[in-house]
Amino acid sequence: MAKNRKQDTGRDPSKKELQEAERIQQLHPHLQKDHPSAVKSDISKLDHINTYGSLPDYYIDRPFTCRNCGKREIWRARDQKWYYEEAKGHTDAFALECHDCRIEKKTK
Numbered sequence: 838m839a840k841n842r843k844q845d846t847g848r849d850p851s852k853k854e855l856q857e858a859e860r861i862q863q864l865h866p867h868l869q870k871d872h873p874s875a876v877k878s879d880i881s882k883l884d885h886i887n888t889y890g891s892l893p894d895y896y897i898d899r900p901f902t903c904r905n906c907g908k909r910e911i912w913r914a915r916d917q918k919w920y921y922e923e924a925k926g927h928t929d930a931f932a933l934e935c936h937d938c939r940i941e942k943k944t945k
């Protein structure tokens with residue numbers, strides 16, 4: 838079994854990974870949806886964010902800039918799914934921090 842793969846958290850992405858994530862962002866929604874990195878959402882778990890009218894039916898990797906240090910990282914589709922569906926996060930919670938900044942806060 839190929840089990841020992843490093844968990845891909847989006848931390849310290851390579852240039853290539855970032856470029857690919859940015860490229861996927863530009864794709865037509867229906868191409869995004871069929872992309873291998875897309876993760877299907879569970880609409881029934883998203884009723885806490887229904888104020889926007891349309892709910893996402895999938896997530897894709899999202900490149901972002903850390904609001905704290907300006908570093909570019911990737912917010913993985915499956916982490917978004919967890920954030921919205923399990924942690925009940927809101928869509929407007931957009932300001933994101935990179936892994937390093939989040940860890941630093943926790944240890945303070």
Ligand SMILES: [Zn+2]
Binds near residue numbers: 903908934935937
């Ligand atoms: Zn940062």
